[in-house]
Amino acid sequence: MKTKRQIQKEATRKLILDTAYQVYASEGFSATTNQIARAANLSHGTIFVHFPTVENLIICLLERFGLEINAQFHLLAEKDESLETFLAAHISVLIRYEDFYKRLISEINVLPQEAKYVFINIQSVVSFHLNQVIERDQEKETIKEIPMHIVFNSWLGLIHYYLTNSYLFAAGSVLTDHKDELILNYIKLIRK
Amino acid sequence: MKTKRQIQKEATRKLILDTAYQVYASEGFSATTNQIARAANLSHGTIFVHFPTVENLIICLLERFGLEINAQFHLLAEKDESLETFLAAHISVLIRYEDFYKRLISEINVLPQEAKYVFINIQSVVSFHLNQVIERDQEKETIKEIPMHIVFNSWLGLIHYYLTNSYLFAAGSVLTDHKDELILNYIKLIRK
DNA sequence: CATTTCACTGACTCCAAACTCATTGACTTT
DNA sequence: AAAGTCAATGAGTTTGGAGTCAGTGAAATG
Numbered sequence: 187m188k189t190k191r192q193i194q195k196e197a198t199r200k201l202i203l204d205t206a207y208q209v210y211a212s213e214g215f216s217a218t219t220n221q222i223a224r225a226a227n228l229s230h231g232t233i234f235v236h237f238p239t240v241e242n243l244i245i246c247l248l249e250r251f252g253l254e255i256n257a258q259f260h261l262l263a264e265k266d267e268s269l270e271t272f273l274a275a276h277i278s279v280l281i282r283y284e285d286f287y288k289r290l291i292s293e294i295n296v297l298p299q300e301a302k303y304v305f306i307n308i309q310s311v312v313s314f315h316l317n318q319v320i321e322r323d324q325e326k327e328t329i330k331e332i333p334m335h336i337v338f339n340s341w342l343g344l345i346h347y348y349l350t351n352s353y354l355f356a357a358g359s360v361l362t363d364h365k366d367e368l369i370l371n372y373i374k375l376i377r378k
Numbered sequence: 379m380k381t382k383r384q385i386q387k388e389a390t391r392k393l394i395l396d397t398a399y400q401v402y403a404s405e406g407f408s409a410t411t412n413q414i415a416r417a418a419n420l421s422h423g424t425i426f427v428h429f430p431t432v433e434n435l436i437i438c439l440l441e442r443f444g445l446e447i448n449a450q451f452h453l454l455a456e457k458d459e460s461l462e463t464f465l466a467a468h469i470s471v472l473i474r475y476e477d478f479y480k481r482l483i484s485e486i487n488v489l490p491q492e493a494k495y496v497f498i499n500i501q502s503v504v505s506f507h508l509n510q511v512i513e514r515d516q517e518k519e520t521i522k523e524i525p526m527h528i529v530f531n532s533w534l535g536l537i538h539y540y541l542t543n544s545y546l547f548a549a550g551s552v553l554t555d556h557k558d559e560l561i562l563n564y565i566k567l568i569r570k
Numbered sequence: 571c572a573t574t575t576c577a578c579t580g581a582c583t584c585c586a587a588a589c590t591c592a593t594t595g596a597c598t599t600t
Numbered sequence: 601a602a603a604g605t606c607a608a609t610g611a612g613t614t615t616g617g618a619g620t621c622a623g624t625g626a627a628a629t630g
Contacts (some may be wrong), residue, residue: 191627195577214488218617229579234619236577292487295542296406302545336563340536347535350487353494371528375567383597387607410587421609426589428607 199236201226206247211285215244215293245300248290252304255283256311263315270369272319273341276312277365280345284359292350313338328377337376344372391428393418398439403477407436407485437492440482444496447475448503455507462561464511465533468504469557472537476551484542505530520569529568536564 205226209217219240223230237243262275280287290297294305316338320329329337345361348368352360397418401409411432415422429435454467472479482489486497508530512521521529537553540560544552 189628191575191577194627198577216488219619220617230618231580231620232578235579238619240618289487291542292484295481295484296408296488306546330566332563332566333559336559339539340532340564340567343535343537343539344532345535346542347531347538350483350538354498367528371524372532374522374524375532381598383605383607386597390607411589412587422588423590423610424608427609430589432588 195236198228198232202228202233202236202243203247203250206243207251207286210244210247210289214289215297219243241298245298248297248301248304251283251286251290252307255279255287255308258282259311259315263318266322267319269319270373272315273369273372274365276316277345277361277369280349281359281361281365284349284361288349288352291346309342312342316341330376330378332376340375341372344368387428390420390424394420394425394428394435395439395442398435399443399478402436402439402481406481407489411435433490437490440489440493440496443475443478443482444499447471447479447500450474451503451507455510458514459511461511462565464507465561465564466557468508469537469553469561472541473551473553473557476541476553480541480544483538501534504534508533522568522570524568532567533564536560 202222206222209222209225213221219233220230223233233243237246258279259276262279263272267275290301290305294301317334320334320337345368348355348360348364356363394414398414401414401417405413411425412422415425425435429438450471451468454471455464459467482493482497486493509526512526512529537560540547540552540556548555
């Protein structure tokens with residue numbers, strides 16, 4: 187049985203992580219602990235009651251994010267789905283996390299090392315599912331003889347290119363605006 | 379006729395820009411004016427004699443970089459070359475500027491607005507040449523019916539993906555290590 | 571009910587970065 | 601060659617962030 191205090195503490199910790207997620211998504215990871223505290227209606231010191239350093243806060247946030255987004259990928263990756271369905275599912279998950287994911291991929295190189303592990307993790311899960319879809323015989327026949335990692339990297343490359351350069355392509359959500367075009371043309375590229 | 383002072387001043391300005399280029403290439407744009415001054419063997423204040431703010435220094439540096447790299451693209455884009463030759467030329471230019479270019483594309487979203495203009499400029503020039511190569515009849519016949527912007531964005535997407543995730547692919551220069559593979563497979567993708 | 575614990579507060583310290591400016595002495599001008 | 605200019609200096613100032621800590625009052629404990 188949890189005491190009131192434990193419940194309160196966990197709620198505050200969650201509030202900090204949720205708020206940090208929002209603030210980082212809209213301001214980027216250069217947002218300050220002050221901004222997060224203000225947005226969460228907490229005093230500045232409270233953040234350091236729950237996380238020893240900002241870096242630790244970011245790492246905890248990223249780990250939670252990695253678990254959550256990967257769970258979504260698993261959930262949406264049905265057995266025996268078509269390539270098109272899979273790509274659509276992938277994009278639909280990314281849309282849900284678009285702003286934060288965009289910050290993650292575009293600031294990955296200035297984030298702590300652990301961010302890279304989280305990122306590799308996310309990519310591995312997507313890669314695994316894409317592999318499964320493509321390895322299946324009925325699909326395999328229709329796809330060019332190209333190394334799987336190139337198939338995968340060109341898909342992610344295309345998606346990430348649109349995300350990091352979204353200011354070139356759309357005012358709101360690039361993925362929402364371009365998903366059909368991207369899926370259609372990517373499939374044209376990798377099919378014989 | 380330039381006076382000694384003018385010559386000296388221009389030399390110092392160039393030294394600051396050259397050093398900033400080196401420092402930013404190896405440390406990223408979060409490197410400080412202190413680091414640049416030390417690396418250039420100048421006192422800290424000297425930087426502000428030549429540039430009113432760091433932001434202004436970065437903008438000047440990026441503008442110079444844009445002009446320089448675009449000149450290289452023009453120089454290397456011969457008439458009537460094959461698609462393969464063009465892509466190889468593109469990569470060979472990028473290799474020359476790899477570290478800095480990598481920082482530019484991976485930190486573009488935290489740099490001042492002007493950085494985006496420079497970046498759009500660089501991409502336009504590459505896009506223009508790629509268009510020319512592909513539009514030519516002998517090539518056109520062999521390429522799939524895919525919108526030109528997708529052809530272009532998948533190439534840049536692939537290259538940028540390898541650059542921003544270079545820690546996954548190589549210790550030294552990703553482009554040097556993977557250029558042949560990238561060119562070969564990209565051509566396979568867009569050909570019928 | 572008295573005592574102890576502890577989540578939270580907010581004013582504080584510390585630090586590192588950008589930017590300033592009086593001073594210097596070599597160069598330029600007259 | 602005297603007077604004036606100005607590139608460069610480096611010890612400041614200012615700003616804004618991360619992280620600290622004594623204090624407070626509600627909750628837990630005995």
